[in-house]
Amino acid sequence: MSALDGLEVRRTTTAQQLADGLSERIMAGAFGPGDRLRESAIAAELGVARNTIREAVRILELTGLVRYEVNRGAVVIAPTKENVEALYTARERLETAAAARTPSSKQLDAITTAFDELVKATKTGDTGEIVDKDLVFHQRIVELLDSSRLDEFFAGLTKELRFYLTVLTKEEKPEEVVVEHQVILDAIRSGDRDKAVAEIRNHIDASVQRLEAML
Structure with a gap:
């Protein structure tokens, strides 16, 4: 066989x-x-x-x-628990640091637009499209750090994240994807930086746990 x-x-x-x-x-x-x-x-x-x-x-x-x-x-190279943890730790450090900052109106509009595009993608049922828009949403959050070098670094991480995110998205219902990102957006828009950091950390930690269970 x-x-x-x-x-x-x-x-x-x-x-x-x-x-x-x-x-x-x-x-x-x-x-x-x-x-x-x-x-x-x-x-x-x-x-x-x-x-x-x-x-x-x-x-x-x-x-x-x-x-x-x-x-x-x-x-x-088979995915391992160590690889997943290292990748998602780097992601968490960047996104939580970004969420702790106060966005400008332009940055907030960019994050909101990215979320709206993600919602549209979930209605298509196209996993690839959903993953693309999911990554853009998180990229917009990282942009709150106002560092082109960190933007490039995160963009590099997304090449590997794309695979893992595809695996996770195929196991989720579209409405679940929306809810997970809605709470992050709501926290950022409300100006509650502590909550925004906590929601992103919860989102990423949950992803790691699910991936490790699969591995």
Whole structure:
């Protein structure tokens, strides 16, 4: 039995969709830590152009699930409790520090707009769209720190966060996603910085607990 059994690729499938399918199989254990992702073999089995497979693997590299090794090519790095905790600790430090600041009217409008876009995305049922808007919402919060370097640092984290957030979002109902972010927005808009910090910490801690349970 092949690790790729059940993974079907339609003619309209993009490299991103293929990357999503491969990442799900990595999380499910079909590919173990240290396993090579042989591009030519995957392309032949799925009937997809090798260039498309290569692009999908590059996307996985950005999520932190795959790394390239000399003489081996793409190798799977399985998500671990330590990796999740390190990633989400960095995220929590940034977002709670940002939430402790008082936003300008322009910054508050940006956060509110990002939330409204997230609500619209949840109505589509498109996981990828929901994750994109979710990340934008949190990026707008980090922008309260008024540091372009920290904005860039958080943007770098989102490459890896995107994978984990996709896993979590698929397990949630759209209305749950809205409620989780509504309480954060309400706290920021009310000017209650302590509550905003607490709500963000609760949101992130809950995500870590759910991910660790899955791992």
